[in-house]
Amino acid sequence: MGGTFVGESSLTSEEHGRIVFYAVNTDAQALRKSQVQQTVQIGGETTKGLGAGANPNIGRKAAEDDQDEIRKMLEGADMVFIAAGMGGGTGTGAAPVVAKIAKELGILTVAVVTKPFAFEGKKRMQFAELGIKDLSQYVDSMIIIPNQQIQKVLPKNAKLIDAFAAANDVLRNSVMGISDMITSPGLINVDFADVRTVMSVQGQAMIGFGSAVGEPGAGRAEEAARLAVRNDLLEKIDLSNAQGILVNITAGMDLVFEEFNIIGETIGSFASEEATVVVGTSLVPEMSDEIRVTIVATGLGEIAGNEPIQVVRQGLSTQNIEGEGRVNIVPELHRRESVEVSRTASEEYQRPLDKPITDRLEAFKKNNFFNPAQREEN
Known part of the structure; x- marks a missing residue:
């Protein structure tokens, strides 16, 4: 959802049985360039076809304005993967709205999200943490890919495109690894009921x-x-x-x-x-x-x-999937992390979609959310 999905082609270049891919964005130009056949533009009235300008409030409003389209996209799915880049506008703001609708429909929902690189700044990281907290209210499980950690598994002379490709491989392998379990026949089968039992254990x-x-x-x-x-x-x-x-x-x-x-x-x-x-x-x-x-x-x-929870092993290729089940995927950049909530500020976050993210960010600061040492002193 939103942002730049470098690994989009690696996800959609093969047939994967009953898996359906959707690209969701406020940016009409990005959707036209998308290699995903199924696209949903949100917030046309709000953004006039442009991006969310790194503003999660705009991303959230865009999704809320087009809830009917999102609901139509999700209906009939047994399982949904929401892949989103946290810290920007559309991914941070819209992903929780999509997850909330999926939860209302009773769909097993897994989020695969990214957190920003350190050089992207503290504000973007704070937005990412708030977006992750919002999203965690509605998904069954969440996999976090810290972009900063990617450098630990790549050589020092790795190209920038290779770094983004590594992150996208995590997303691809996460989605295909789980869906392979469901749809690939085996000597000992894992069916959707098994996956639901395990993945519905809410948390990281x-x-x-x-x-x-x-x-x-x-x-x-x-x-x-x-x-x-x-x-x-x-x-x-x-x-x-x-x-x-x-x-x-x-x-x-x-x-x-x-x-x-x-x-x-x-x-x-x-x-x-x-x-x-x-x-x-x-x-x-x-x-x-x-x-x-x-x-x-x-x-x-x-x-x-x-x-927080980190993901993955690179380089595992998946086979074509054939099966009866249907899995919807809402593609996007990926990654996520857990957030500790200040008890003194808990009332601010009981209904995470009711307050603009910038307002909640100020509340976090007032309650020393980003400085655990000061919180303890209080």
């Missing part, structure tokens, strides 16, 4: 991917599982309190039972004893010597340190 979520090549029993299962749950972006995440776990294992016909067991034990080592764990397995004859592991963890607690 992560998705990880791991792939390894080698002879059966030669350590490839351990490596794939390790990469799926631990990488540079995920090191600070506390997975011990995960309340829902989805695991999908894809391998060739040479997958041995011991490898299946090893992956299960790896997942069990961090899952809560009360967690709902669903494991699916697909055997693909063409995948000789290779094993892939996809993990989705939901209901996660706060992270050690400052960083």
Whole structure:
């Protein structure tokens, strides 16, 4: 939603069964350039076809003005992914409105959002945090991609386009990884009911991917599982309190039972004893010597340190999906993070869509929301 969706072509270049992509924006020119066939322009009367000018209030009003179009877009969907860039105008302001409508329709909703780079400034980051808080009221699970963290997994001489492509790969793999679980037939199937059970554990979520090549029993299962749950972006995440776990294992016909067991034990080592764990397995004859592991963890607690839930493992290609279910996707740049709310200012945020975001930002400042040390002194 809104912003620049660098990875749009990577999401829409393949057929993906009953997945339907929508691009939603206030900017008519951006929609004309979009590679997504289904587009929804919002706020025509408010923005006159221009962008939201980095103003979340305008983005929100644009979505509210065209709620009927948004509702029509969402009706009939079983699951919706809302991909949005937080900190700007349309993504920050409109995404919570879309999520609210999806919730009213009873649709399982997952947000995949980005937070700004540090150089984009404190104000944009503050808007992002407020937008994330608004959005979290209405989605079942949220995956955050901190753009600043991307530099940790890229070489120093990486091109700018490669950095944005890496972030968009996270979005693509998140969407396709989950939808693959639902729609791809397997030896042990994961159906939509399983996904709903796990993804409806409201809160932060992560998705990880791991792939390894080698002879059966030669350590490839351990490596794939390790990469799926631990990488540079995920090191600070506390997975011990995960309340829902989805695991999908894809391998060739040479997958041995011991490898299946090893992956299960790896997942069990961090899952809560009360967690709902669903494991699916697909055997693909063409995948000789290779094993892939996809993990989705939901209901996660706060992270050690400052960083919130982070996502992902790059480079996992997904297969074409065929299935009966329908999944709607509202594309956009991606990422998100959790926000601690000051108790003294809680009344300001009980109905997040009722107050302009700039007004709430001032309230946050008055209550020292952005300075935890001062809050504690008060």
